[in-house]
Amino acid sequence: MPALTPPSRLLFGPGPSQVEARVYEAMSKPLVGYLDPFLYQVFDDVRDGLRAVFGTKNPYTLAIPGTGSAGMETAVTNFVDSGAKLAIFVNGFFCERIAEMGRRHGAQVVRAEKPWGEVFTQEEARAFLEKERPQVVAFVHGETSTGVMQAPEAITRPAHEAGALVIADCVTTLGSVPIRVDETGIDIAYSCTQKGLSAPPGLSPFTVSPRAVERLAARTTPNSVWYLDLKLLMDYYDGKKYHHTPPVSTFYALREALAAIMEEGVEQRFARHLKAHRSFVQRIEAMGLKMHVAEGKRLTTLNTPRVPEGVDDASVRKQLLDEYGIEIAGGFGPLAGKIFRIGVMGPLATDPNLELFFEAFGKCLTVHAAA
Amino acid sequence: MPALTPPSRLLFGPGPSQVEARVYEAMSKPLVGYLDPFLYQVFDDVRDGLRAVFGTKNPYTLAIPGTGSAGMETAVTNFVDSGAKLAIFVNGFFCERIAEMGRRHGAQVVRAEKPWGEVFTQEEARAFLEKERPQVVAFVHGETSTGVMQAPEAITRPAHEAGALVIADCVTTLGSVPIRVDETGIDIAYSCTQKGLSAPPGLSPFTVSPRAVERLAARTTPNSVWYLDLKLLMDYYDGKKYHHTPPVSTFYALREALAAIMEEGVEQRFARHLKAHRSFVQRIEAMGLKMHVAEGKRLTTLNTPRVPEGVDDASVRKQLLDEYGIEIAGGFGPLAGKIFRIGVMGPLATDPNLELFFEAFGKCLTVHAAA
Numbered sequence: 001m002p003a004l005t006p007p008s009r010l011l012f013g014p015g016p017s018q019v020e021a022r023v024y025e026a027m028s029k030p031l032v033g034y035l036d037p038f039l040y041q042v043f044d045d046v047r048d049g050l051r052a053v054f055g056t057k058n059p060y061t062l063a064i065p066g067t068g069s070a071g072m073e074t075a076v077t078n079f080v081d082s083g084a085k086l087a088i089f090v091n092g093f094f095c096e097r098i099a100e101m102g103r104r105h106g107a108q109v110v111r112a113e114k115p116w117g118e119v120f121t122q123e124e125a126r127a128f129l130e131k132e133r134p135q136v137v138a139f140v141h142g143e144t145s146t147g148v149m150q151a152p153e154a155i156t157r158p159a160h161e162a163g164a165l166v167i168a169d170c171v172t173t174l175g176s177v178p179i180r181v182d183e184t185g186i187d188i189a190y191s192c193t194q195k196g197l198s199a200p201p202g203l204s205p206f207t208v209s210p211r212a213v214e215r216l217a218a219r220t221t222p223n224s225v226w227y228l229d230l231k232l233l234m235d236y237y238d239g240k241k242y243h244h245t246p247p248v249s250t251f252y253a254l255r256e257a258l259a260a261i262m263e264e265g266v267e268q269r270f271a272r273h274l275k276a277h278r279s280f281v282q283r284i285e286a287m288g289l290k291m292h293v294a295e296g297k298r299l300t301t302l303n304t305p306r307v308p309e310g311v312d313d314a315s316v317r318k319q320l321l322d323e324y325g326i327e328i329a330g331g332f333g334p335l336a337g338k339i340f341r342i343g344v345m346g347p348l349a350t351d352p353n354l355e356l357f358f359e360a361f362g363k364c365l366t367v368h369a370a371a
Numbered sequence: 372m373p374a375l376t377p378p379s380r381l382l383f384g385p386g387p388s389q390v391e392a393r394v395y396e397a398m399s400k401p402l403v404g405y406l407d408p409f410l411y412q413v414f415d416d417v418r419d420g421l422r423a424v425f426g427t428k429n430p431y432t433l434a435i436p437g438t439g440s441a442g443m444e445t446a447v448t449n450f451v452d453s454g455a456k457l458a459i460f461v462n463g464f465f466c467e468r469i470a471e472m473g474r475r476h477g478a479q480v481v482r483a484e485k486p487w488g489e490v491f492t493q494e495e496a497r498a499f500l501e502k503e504r505p506q507v508v509a510f511v512h513g514e515t516s517t518g519v520m521q522a523p524e525a526i527t528r529p530a531h532e533a534g535a536l537v538i539a540d541c542v543t544t545l546g547s548v549p550i551r552v553d554e555t556g557i558d559i560a561y562s563c564t565q566k567g568l569s570a571p572p573g574l575s576p577f578t579v580s581p582r583a584v585e586r587l588a589a590r591t592t593p594n595s596v597w598y599l600d601l602k603l604l605m606d607y608y609d610g611k612k613y614h615h616t617p618p619v620s621t622f623y624a625l626r627e628a629l630a631a632i633m634e635e636g637v638e639q640r641f642a643r644h645l646k647a648h649r650s651f652v653q654r655i656e657a658m659g660l661k662m663h664v665a666e667g668k669r670l671t672t673l674n675t676p677r678v679p680e681g682v683d684d685a686s687v688r689k690q691l692l693d694e695y696g697i698e699i700a701g702g703f704g705p706l707a708g709k710i711f712r713i714g715v716m717g718p719l720a721t722d723p724n725l726e727l728f729f730e731a732f733g734k735c736l737t738v739h740a741a742a
Contacts, residue, residue: 001416001630004397004623006409015616016402026375027620028399031387031571033698038377045372065573066437066598069615073598101597194616200402202436202573202618224595226472227437227444244440245565247573247621248387249398252375259372327404 012357013327014144014302015195017345023199026256027249034245042255043237049258050205052266054189055180060208062237063254065246068171068192071204073101074228075167075188078216080136082106087134089120089155093145093333094169098138116146116334119297126158137164142172147293147304152184160185165212174205175261176273176301176345187212196301198346199257202250274300276349283358292339304339313337316364324360383728384698385515385673387565387572388716394570397627398620405616413626414608420629421576423637425560426551431579433608434625436617439542442561442575444472445599446538449587450559451507453477458505460491460526464516464704465540469509487517487705490668497529508535513543518664518675523555531556536583545576546632547644547672547716558583567672569717570628573621645671647720654729663710675710684708687735695731
């Protein structure tokens with residue numbers, strides 16, 4: 001096999017997003033064993049950093065040894081007992097995935113539905129939850145399939161009134177958008193490392209509120225998935241008992257990505273991403289294109305402009321990748337061919353990088369509009 | 372947070388084991404997206420390399436996005452339907468873990484038991500399986516808790532006679548010990564990246580025989596774990612349908628570790644490890660120590676000499692780590708305090724490295740024998 005020589009990409013897709021050199025460097029540092037005191041320092045740093053970006057004091061904060069979808073499965077399998085009622089707010093692809101996992105774990109899944117690209121109001125959520133009285137509620141904070149951001153309080157307040165725990169999918173928001181877990185009352189939040197945190201994929205940040213921990217402790221049946229059993233995972237990360245051998249190098253990377261975020265300042269980082277998003281929208285509108293999602297409901301880290309009439313989005317994406325090394329994504333499901341999905345995250349959320357992106361994007365659009 | 376500066380360890384424990392510079396380098400190469408054509412080349416290289424080390428032509432060969440225990444859970448959840456009979460050959464810690472996963476997934480678990488450190492003969496296996504007639508049989512090829520290697524044929528032949536599929540845990544053998552999946556008739560084998568393959572932890576190599584694929588295709592209930600659903604995973608790795616965002620950097624590392632193995636030659640690598648094991652045993656016996664496992668039944672990549680009478684193994688291990696930067700492990704369960712667990716894998720499986728190890732080990736033993 002010849003040497004590994006990945007092409008150099010500018011990752012403007014929905015993730016994995018661009019990673020800084022210092023994070024790659026951290027990942028190439030020597031491994032230590034799964035009980036090494038040094039690794040436990042890394043775990044502590046990671047826990048501190050994750051608390052800062054989640055906006056929580058939850059002691060129960062960790063990173064699950066799998067990708068973001070492993071975090072989703074961890075949330076479902078630990079908090080949805082077989083037979084429990086799970087209410088899901090469905091307005092995109094990833095809410096469907098939660099529903100699918102709920103069904104597989106034997107939950108009674110009930111759904112509130114909206115078209116892809118819309119959000120739920122507190123009144124709508126309240127009406128639904130008062131009727132259904134579920135034990136657990138799930139929603140997606142930043143829907144990667146549509147570019148929508150759901151305000152957490154619209155869900156958490158009526159859910160708590162109904163006595164339910166709230167699971168929030170923060171896969172596309174953590175690290176670049178405020179979540180404020182404690183303030184908004186999210187009980188269980190999970191994410192990934194490869195979007196807003198600007199680290200490589202492979203871990204799923206996770207946090208659990210004290211009331212959800214109580215619910216977990218009261219659970220009498222073991223959850224069906226040993227690998228994702230939160231009690232066993234926490235015992236290992238607390239240094240009490242061996243569970244699995246963690247992806248050490250990926251922990252190094254996550255730790256370094258979080259260190260970079262702390263250096264920049266969490267609030268400063270959020271502000272930089274918001275500014276980049278606004279600049280993105282301005283440029284899109286200046287080109288005569290339209291955003292799919294209404295203002296005020298947009299996921300600021302993943303933008304979804306509509307594909308102009310008569311343009312084949314796959315050709316635009318292919319040219320961007322082949323000629324400019326720029327990755328963006330297309331829509332899928334009901335939005336296939338109708339939107340572009342363009343991530344502006346981490347080191348790419350700056351004006352010079354947007355400049356660079358729009359130059360290439362504009363050229364490719366022109367070519368394929370003319371064709 | 373200060374810069375990340377892991378201590379430099381010589382990893383003579385049960386894993387993670389030592390990783391070569393070229394693998395670390397590969398991991399620090401730039402990420403590409405989860406649908407990037409380059410990533411699919413990496414997947415192909417990984418698949419080819421895994422087939423060579425597993426000793427199989429199985430088309431269904433891949434790496435699961437989690438650690439070795441995720442591979443174990445994948446085997447159990449995909450091939451053990453709720454209510455199915457799962458027979459386990461129990462002679463150590465990791466067989467117990469398979470049994471635990473089986474119970475959680477609703478299987479009817481039956482056990483053949485032996486003391487920690489012994490193996491099963493074909494006659495013993497046949498008697499047990501003829502009586503039990505299970506649908507699925509599981510055993511551990513190399514038991515990390517005891518240092519025992521179970522001959523696969525002793526299990527696979529009687530299992531096939533009884534019409535059962537065979538799951539083999541190859542976590543501590545893949546890449547450094549021959550498994551010969553096709554020849555021995557193993558149906559489902561899983562492993563990790565961080566032992567015999569000399570890559571960092573984070574992926575679980577996995578292979579499935581055509582007859583097991585048939586059984587999987589005939590399954591009518593979806594398995595309960597979406598994240599570890601083999602059908603969905605294979606569709607993604609075959610380029611048919613998105614499932615999760617894989618740990619790209621860990622795939623780079625695994626690909627490079629496999630490239631290094633191909634360069635050395637798979638059989639040459641196996642021979643080098645066997646030679647290092649023999650040299651290890653000679654040196655141990657020359658010191659007057661005894662191996663816990665009888666000759667001919669030893670796991671050649673993880674050696675388990677007995678702790679000499681009057682020596683506190685924890686003190687020896689601590690001094691080795693603190694003064695020499697050498698990691699080894701102790702026994703646990705019924706073998707706590709009774710054995711050392713010393714891995715001789717990958718770049719450390721050479722005479723100069725053994726020389727270095729034994730100099731430090733001898734000194735620490737002398738100090739703590741005198742104390």
